[in-house]
Amino acid sequence: MSEPLDPDMFTGCAHAPTPFRVGGKWTPRIIRCLESGPRRFGELGVPLRGITPKVLTETLRSMERDGLVTRTDHGGVPPRVEYELSALGRTLLAPMAACCAWAAAHLPELLDAREAYGGQAPCAPG
Structure with missing residues (x-):
């Protein structure tokens, strides 16, 4: 029998919420879009x-609030605003590359497991 889980195993983590949005649907994609430099909305x-x-506005605001992107308003008419990965946001590029490499290496196994479970994969990679 396994040892019971420590009820305090997350003590010390509660005060610093994990940036769950990094795993959201749009944030990783926006990070990839900004990888090569600033982009307009x-x-x-x-x-x-x-x-x-x-949703793009909300996601960019959340990323800005968390320090992952910077927003530069160049003013003018029409307004010209650019978004760019911050130094903190750039630190996510290597872990994201590792996740992509893992997914590429293990996607067939993952899809096989889903099929064996009885469900269909929600979508095929494109």
Whole structure:
């Protein structure tokens, strides 16, 4: 029989919430879009097919609040705003690359496990 889980195993972590949005649907994609440099709002919408302007705005604001991106307002008419990965945001590039490599190496096993479980994979990689 296994040892019981320590009820205090997360003590010390509760005061610093984990940035769960890094694993959300849009944040990793936005990080990839900003990997090569600053982008305007409209540019981000091109590869992020399916994201609404509202959700893109909310996600960018959350990422800015967490220090993952910086927002630069260049003023003018029409307004020109650019988003760029911060130094903190850039630290996510290596872990994300590792996750992508893991997924590429193990995707067949994962899909086989889902099929064996009795469900279908929600979508095939594209």
